[in-house]
Amino acid sequence: MSLGTNSMSNDTILKVEHLSMRFGGLMAINDFSFEAKRGEITALIGPNGAGKTTVFNCITGFYKPTMGMITLTQRDGEHYLLERLRDFEITKLARVSRTFQNIRLFSGLTVLENLLVAQHNALMKASGYTILGLLGLPAYRKASAAAIDKAKYWLDKANLTERADDPAGDLPYGAQRRLEIARAMCTGPELLCLDEPAAGLNPRESAALNTLLHSIRDEGVSILLIEHDMSVVMEISDHVVVLEYGQKISDGTPDHVKNDPKVIAAYLGVEDDEVEEIEEQLDEGTI
Ligand SMILES: Nc1ncnc2c1ncn2[C@@H]1O[C@H](COP(=O)(O)OP(=O)(O)OP(=O)(O)O)[C@@H](O)[C@H]1O
Known part of the structure; x- marks a missing residue:
């Protein structure tokens, strides 16, 4: 809304x-x-x-x-x-775009195709949702060129240009993660x-x-x-x-959070009454 x-x-x-x-x-x-x-x-x-x-x-x-x-x-x-x-x-x-804990790429499509598919909605809109639009409308041709430019831009940012024509499923794990993020960026979030x-x-x-x-x-x-x-x-x-x-137990800069006794206690799995002890140890610099 x-x-x-x-x-x-x-x-x-x-x-x-x-x-x-x-x-x-x-x-x-x-x-x-x-x-x-x-x-x-x-x-x-x-x-x-x-x-x-x-x-x-x-x-x-x-x-x-x-x-x-x-x-x-x-x-x-x-x-x-x-x-x-x-x-x-x-x-x-x-x-708002998101990625998931488990990678969800179109593994049979190439790296470039994954980035173009992400822009499908914008392209269809430019076509006026008609076959004539797909074939001849200048708006569609312009949108199509823009989609390719955007895909190329994010391929480069994700350091995947050399793998553009390879199936996404063939990429090493880390590259698949970057491709997923590049694909999300192609939706313009x-x-x-x-x-x-x-x-x-x-x-x-x-x-x-x-x-x-x-x-x-x-x-x-x-x-x-x-x-x-x-x-x-x-x-x-x-x-x-x-x-x-x-519930929220801390909120701030990485430094603030790293030194927050409540956060340390949560990660170490200690009880509430032990938080004070951790505070003292932090002051003394022993942790
Ligand atoms: N659909 C669901 N139905 C019932 N309980 C759920 C559901 N989703 C999450 N929970 C419960 O809500 C609590 C929070 O789960 P959540 O997955 O959000 O935690 P998390 O911080 O993301 O955990 P992790 O780091 O292990 O992924 C857990 O007790 C979980 O079992």
Whole structure:
């Protein structure tokens, strides 16, 4: 649902307010709020089962939240309430794209074809949805050339130009991950949501991923990611939000979060009364 424009800060691309998600008797997300800033990489982290994927699924329309409001503000100030949109509308209207934990490419199509298929909707629109449009309309020819240019641009950014004509399924794992992200970029998102993009990557592939994510951010596209690999999170994120048992326990810069006793306790699996002890150890510099 588009709300038009209003005075909310245009620096915030995503505002999640009082989000709750119940599965039967389990409150997977409980009154969770955070903001992601435009042009930043925001990481959502937390121990296994903390609720990260559930939050992602609420933002991208796979789940309808039990309660709460999720506002996406585009560059031109247009607002969308994501919890009221269907998943395809979230991609098409609100311009939110996502990737999944498990790679979902068209493995029999070439690398280039994967990037062109992602632009199918824009091309069909330019054709006027007619065969004559496909064959002769100048608008279609222009859109088709633009689609090829965009595909070439993201092939280059993802360092995949040399593999453009190879089947996507033949690429090494890390290259498939970059292709998935390049494909998402071909849909022209304002917010890119990545579910564990570094999972299973070797250090070289991880470095190539970081380069790609930085180049996406440098174009002004905002990134929200779930990631388990702390070295990736600390290296590439501008802002980190930490979830535990469906609730926010920390929110700030990577440095702030890294030194937050509550976060250390959550990751070490200690009880609440041991947090003070960790605080003392942090002050003494013994951890
Ligand atoms: N569709 C569902 N039905 C029932 N329970 C669910 C469903 N999806 C998630 N849950 C539960 O909600 C809680 C949060 O799960 P979620 O997958 O969001 O956590 P996570 O932080 O992404 O975990 P991980 O790091 O292991 O992927 C878990 O207890 C999980 O079992």
